[in-house]
Amino acid sequence: MTFKGPGAVTTFRAVRTTRRHAVSGAIGAAVLLLAATACGSESNDSTTESLPGAVVEATTGPTEAPITSAPTTAGTGDTSPPAVDADPAPAQPAVFVPEALQFTAPLVGGGTFDGAAAAGKPTVFWFWAPT
């Protein structure tokens, strides 16, 4: 009882910190990968204390840890959270496409006009006919 109790608590803390790192971005994913690599090469003996969390998680539940925290959380976390944290300002104007520009049309000579590519700057359409 006394041994299992603290052990379980440590595991949960380790998992939480691992997930936080994973959510915060690529660093978390790198930590996970490093821990997993270290686990594969060194986990034969008692490396659980020097490499907390991921090693315990990986050895006790190898199916749960990589699937839930690595591909799902870290996978989605790699792309969106760093973009929001690093530079939220450029992301928003690039995304906003006025309704007037939400169309595509063929270009003379081939290719396609995509109004979304014109968003972010005033856009002038000059209407003409070859009379």
Place this chain on the structure above:
Amino acid sequence: MQFQDQANFYGVAWTGSDDSFQGFIDKHGLTFPQISDDPGDVFDRFDVSYQPAFAIVNTDGSTELVLGAIDDQLLGQIISEAT
């Protein structure tokens, strides 16, 4: 073009074939993209009933329509208001 760093420019060509459009483009040395709009979909979209005309989509999404020809001075004024 004079205002190209301040705004995107697109031509919208109406009533013709790509060949006739291209002939007009070559004749006038147009260097910016030209939309081929023979069915008039883009004309309709911006409520342009005749040409020449200009539609300016501001960065906030509001749209201005100028029917008829405009000169450099008016175009500059419109673009500076749209920015």
